[in-house]
Amino acid sequence: MTRHNAFQKLLPLVAGLVAAAVLSFGVAPAFAQGNVQAVAMYRLYNPYTGEHLYTSSASELSSLDRAGWRYEGIGWYAPLESSAPVYRLYNPYSGDHHYTTSLDEYNSLVSLGWSGEGVGWYSDDAQGVPLYRQFNPYEKIGTHNYTTSSAENDYLVSLGWHAEGTAWYGLDPSSVGSVVNGTPFMGTSEHSREQVKANLTAALKARGRDFPSDVYAQYGASNVDEFVDRLFEAAEAEGVRADVIYAQSMVETGYLGFGGAVKPEYCNFSGLGATDSGGEPNRFSSVYEGFLAQAQHLRAYAGYAPLSSIIVDQRYGTWLFGRATTVEGLSGTWASGTGYGASILAILYGI
Structure with missing residues (x-):
């Protein structure tokens, strides 16, 4: 068995451990501690390709959930704006996504045929919580993973991923005052x-x-x-x-x-x-x-x-x-637990 095929067999295990790392990280703050407007960053996993995707859009989250992606929780909170944008790109040939804080890299990939999707979110100027980046040299899709968990970073490295340092920064939970995006709980059910x-x-x-x-x-x-x-x-x-x-x-x-x-x-x-x-x-x-x-x-x-x-x-x-x-806003309000909203979302997007 080649190392590539061995890693393919490990993907379900990796996905489970990754999801546990995200959902147990507990980055969802009890809101109104600080005064910074934040954006919840959702993390999803495609069990067919092994790719992780990161989005601040509740509608995109819902759409991908219906398409078979697995919701893995709120990965981190991004500032509503800062001096450091994080750009998102899509490769129409492989179906892969890429994220970068480098405008030069963004423009270069667009010139090579990637679809530029603009600013996906912003990095925290105060460098509150680092997002660690890892590279999988054995795959062509889902080659990069981003996480606030150093334990997840180290585990993936032990499986053969390459640690690539800090990609950008999320907010320190204590600085978050309110979340401006999220999953509304008013309206029509998205599940029958x-x-x-x-x-x-x-x-x-x-x-x-x-x-x-x-x-x-x-x-x-x-x-x-x-x-x-x-x-x-x-x-x-x-x-x-x-x-x-x-x-x-x-x-x-x-x-x-x-x-x-x-x-x-x-x-x-x-x-x-x-x-x-x-x-x-x-x-x-x-x-x-x-x-x-x-x-x-x-x-x-x-x-x-x-x-x-x-x-x-x-x-x-x-x-x-x-x-x-929003469901995210129920953390620290309906219940004191900082991960309360995320636990509801985990069930909601597991229906």
């Missing part, structure tokens, strides 16, 4: 009811569990189909993305495993009322009402008023308005 039902069924099976019909039959959902139907009905009543509500619910409940202060029979799928200091979780009369309260809380976060339904969210109020409009 059938997709969500299939995802929940598969997730429960993978965990060796059945849908808790013994609990939820008396609350309006005797099976997965009815449970997801109630979710979509509640989300659509308030104009919130049903797939986001699903993903957030699975984060909060551990795919309906619960185990904390919130009990399954509370029909509280988003931790409303439960706090780090031991607040009393809210209880709802049905699965639909629990999801409707979650939708109303998210709608309030986005500053949408009035509600479209009778208020069932026990904590609803104008004090919630404007807290967040």
